[in-house]
Amino acid sequence: MTVASDNAQQGASHLYRVMRDVVQSTDDVLPGKFEITKEGIVHDMMSPGGPHEVTAAHVSRRLERVMPDELLAHNGTPDVEDVSEGILRHPDVMVIAWNDLNVEGSIDPRTVVAAIEIVSRSNPDNDWSGKLRDYPLLGIPVYAIFDPRTGTGAVFTDIHATPDGPRYATRxxxxxxxxxxxxxWTISTAGLPRYRDEDAAS
Structure with a gap:
């Protein structure tokens, strides 16, 4: 059984490396954002600008006004990655210490204070379902969702063990x-933009 288990782990590790190579090769070639989950590669077709990017910028700026100087609300690269779990995610905004951001390659998700996602029109389930499953598995203690489709959101906290793995207990x-x-840190959500019917997917 140990051999079979080791072979399964090696197979999963090989598959993850293949998917990671695919994601890296498409980063600057195809539009949108590519991430790796337990189910495989997720492609979120986002357009630059628009309510999605404006919301991320507002949330980042508002948080940085009230956070201590050693933290930032970062809305750029890199990804957060846990190779052992086979997960590579890219939060729209992550609250993290400057020292923990100052690393080569992907960020250790367990150094992230909070992950924030702005729901895209093209793939809302990625934020409301997939990342809601993955972020507690990665050990990210706080997950906030802002949804420009509905003008609503939620903050998830208190990771606890369940039969299906770690999950947030509080919403x-x-x-x-x-x-x-x-x-x-408490911020205002006043004035955040909403998607309009004529907006392209963002």
């Missing part, structure tokens, strides 16, 4: 216009 919903607390 706090909010409506745009209210204040929302992400980890230890």
């Amino acid at each position: 706090k919903d909010f409506v745009y216009g209210e204040e929302v607390t992400v980890a230890e």
Whole structure:
């Protein structure tokens, strides 16, 4: 049984490396964002700019106004990655210490204070389902979702063990216009943009 288990782990590791190579080869060639989950590669067709990027920028700036100087609300590269779990994700905004960001390659997800996602129109299940499953598995203690489709969102905290693996135990919903607390910091959601019917997928 040990040999079979080792072979299975080696096979999973090989498959993950293949998927990671595919993702890296498409980064600057195809539009959108590519990530790796337990189910395989996820492709989120995002257009630059628009409510998605504006929301990420607003949330980042508002958080940095109230956070201590040693932290930042980063909305650029790199990815967060756990090779042992076979997961590579790219939060729209991550709260992280400057020292923990100052590394070569992907970020250790267990150094991320909070992950924030802006729901895209092209693949909302990626944020509301896939990342809601993956982020507690990666040990990210706080996960906040802002949804420009509905003008609502939620903050998930308190990772606990379940038969299906680690999950968030606490969910706090909010409506745009209210204040929302992400980890230890409270920001306004007033004035965040919404998707319009004529918007392209973003």
